[in-house]
Amino acid sequence: xxxxxxxxxxxxxxxxxxxxxxxxxxxxxxxxxxxxxxxxxxxxxxxxxxxxxxxxxxxxxxxxxxxxxxxxxxxxxxxxxxxxxxxxxxxxxxxxxxxxxxxxxxxxxxxxxxxxxxxxxxxxxxxxxxxxxxxxxxxxxxxxxxxxxxxxxxxxxxxxxxxxxxxx
Numbered sequence: 001x002x003x004x005x006x007x008x009x010x011x012x013x014x015x016x017x018x019x020x021x022x023x024x025x026x027x028x029x030x031x032x033x034x035x036x037x038x039x040x041x042x043x044x045x046x047x048x049x050x051x052x053x054x055x056x057x058x059x060x061x062x063x064x065x066x067x068x069x070x071x072x073x074x075x076x077x078x079x080x081x082x083x084x085x086x087x088x089x090x091x092x093x094x095x096x097x098x099x100x101x102x103x104x105x106x107x108x109x110x111x112x113x114x115x116x117x118x119x120x121x122x123x124x125x126x127x128x129x130x131x132x133x134x135x136x137x138x139x140x141x142x143x144x145x146x147x148x149x150x151x152x153x154x155x156x157x158x159x160x161x162x163x164x165x166x167x168x
Contacts, residue, residue, distance in 0.1 A: 013060040017048045019067055038062055076102045077156045079149035081111060083118065085133070085142035093139075099149075107153060111144050118142055 024034050031045040038045070040059070047053035048063075055063070079099045086092055099110040115124055115133055123134050130145040 010054050013054055016063045016067060020063055021049045038066055076100055077152050079107055081144060081149055083142055083144050086140045087138060088140055104150060104153060107146060107149055111146060115142060115144060
């Protein structure tokens with residue numbers, strides 16, 4: 001089933017094109033050079049940069065992969081962490097936040113800093129692979145589970161397994 005090209009996708013694509021243009025200009029590259037690397041026409045890159053053409057899902061994926069490979073430092077991941085909670089009004093809430101991190105310490109520090117912002121004066125306690133806030137000024141509790149982010153970080157740092165040659 002094909003994904004729908006939603007407004008959120010279009011906005012993300014526009015942000016990627018802005019980053020692509022900045023990357024190109026900072027390195028003194030031409031639109032033609034970028035087009036060659038992305039396997040699109042120079043006209044397409046120009047139209048993206050001028051906001052005339054948004055592209056499609058395939059273009060968005062290609063631009064995103066291109067930027068991640070060139071801008072994101074080796075071993076760094078974009079940790080997409082969900083903070084779930086219950087407000088003092090009894091409302092359930094959830095928020096996704098993306099952190100760019102290279103170490104477990106950076107991941108934990110970023111999550112704790114975000115929790116402090118959410119909790120104001122609440123008590124934060126370490127719990128398994130995450131954290132829980134109890135009795136913050138706006139929330140009864142907030143839970144942040146880092147299990148998936150820690151696994152992604154470990155996978156990004158893992159060395160490729162050596163290949164064995166079988167002799168007959």
